[in-house]
């Protein structure tokens with residue numbers, strides 16, 4: 541009994557009083573919590589852009605099939621796809637603002653070159669948005685053949701950006 545009391549006093553007088561240990565624990569918890577929050581915000585942003593790209597993929601296929609393969613003359617119907625494509629694509633630039641390394645967000649396929657070669661990436665993104673706006677404008681004017689050509693050219697811009705800026709898997 542006496543011996544145990546002695547031990548307790550020794551701990552109480554150590555260089556790390558218990559309040560300091562508690563403070564350190566709280567600070568450490570706060571730090572880890574902040575890191576976890578930051579990661580959750582980034583993950584949500586990455587998920588948003590993947591969802592946007594998935595929708596763009598489906599709409600773009602539908603638009604291409606209608607205008608290029610089927611040679612549909614229904615420009616109003618095609619315009620519904622084009623309008624949605626433009627709205628979705630406008631969200632993209634804002635969803636690439638923060639760097640999202642794979643060590644932090646493993647499910648992202650974004651390569652670090654997006655941020656280290658930002659001018660090139662932004663150029664390709666702008667070109668993509670311009671193409672979608674042009675398709676929209678051509679469809680408004682019921683110029684379906686011209687819209688078809690522009691759709692084919694835009695399909696190449698998907699690959700031109702994915703090759704350098706998206707991991708294969």
Ligand code: HEC
Pocket residue numbers: 586589590593594596597600647648649650651661664665668694695697698699701702705706
């Ligand atoms: C300016 C660059 C750029 C353009 C243009 C672009 N993409 Fe992407 N795309 C990306 C990047 C980067 C990702 C990876 C995002 C991530 O995982 O964080 C991606 C992801 C995707 C995904 C999500 C699926 C997955 O698992 O990665 C699909 C689908 C997709 N793109 C389709 C398209 C299609 C279709 C087009 C053209 C109509 C297109 N993209 C144009 C850069 C681009």
